[in-house]
Amino acid sequence: MLVGYARTSTAEQAAGLEAQQRDLSAAGCGRVFSEQASSVGSRAELVRAMDFVREGDTLVVTKIDRLARSTIHLWDIVRDLDMKGVSLRVLNLGGEMVDTRSATGRLILNIFAGFAQFEREMMLERQKEGIAKAKAEGRYTGRKPSARLKADDARRLHAEGKTVTEIAKALGIGRASVYRALETAPGTA
Template sequence: MKIGYARTSTVDQDAGLEAQVRDLQAHGCEQVFSEQVSATQVARPELETAISHLREGDVLVVCKPDRLARSTADLLALIERVEARKAGLVILSMSGQVLDTTTPTGKLMLTMLGAVAEFERSLMLERQREGIAKAKADGKYKGRRPTAMEKASQVQALKAEGINPTEIARRLGISRMSVYRCLEGIGQDKTALRS
């Protein structure tokens, strides 16, 4: 049985997720598990579910190696878990080729590609850090826009209705600490905020 796994890092990448699911189904995956979560996060529940569904002789299919793992070590650990279930891994988008870890050549190629992908990511992060440092030196770097503070008036209105900070956070999609910061910013007493 072929089991597919699709992932994008953010909810803004709906089209990319749909394309992955389509490709996996076209490749014959009977079940496709998908999620929108960063690969750096420890919890990837749909990946865990996909792996738990693998039985002897099954194949886990992904579109690209970076949809599965962020580092060579992570990739190799996932392959070990798949192989422990006596299953294989297939990666579809490898310059028109399909990479199959059930073959020795496939295992070798995957390890090399994982190392190259990790190297490219490291270079990208280094360039990003250099760009931020230069922007800071030039006085152009503003940092991330404080999105929670934009909701301060909504936070204040909900608090005035007697709604507690936990419920305000849930309704507005911000953290409870952000609710407290918004309320502190408008002069509320900290002890009054907790109620």
């Protein structure tokens, strides 16, 4: 059985997720697991797909970067699939389809996985350089400290007898932020 896995990082990439689902269905996948999750976070649907596949099945993805965050991570997944007797198929790898059932497929996958990791690392490097340049020019201030903006509200709710957990939930901030707001109350320094 062909089992598909589709992933995008954010909800704003819905069209990309739909395109992956369409391509996986067109490739003959009988079941497609889909999710919107960062590659570095937990991916429940990937875990479900890995649990679902059985010996003789093939896990199908449209691109390597939809599956793995690094070459090492990719080979961990391939190893886990191998242990179950499952192969991996990548539909769009440099214009070619690659299947890990063959030695040639494994070689090509390894080469392209290295390129994909290199490309990601270069992108992150360029991003860091851009942020450093923007900071030097005074154009980058970073994310607004939203929890600090709610410190007065946290202190008010605490004075009303609310617990730290209740305050955090009501304001949509972490418990640690509530504790910091209470520690920095005027007149406590």
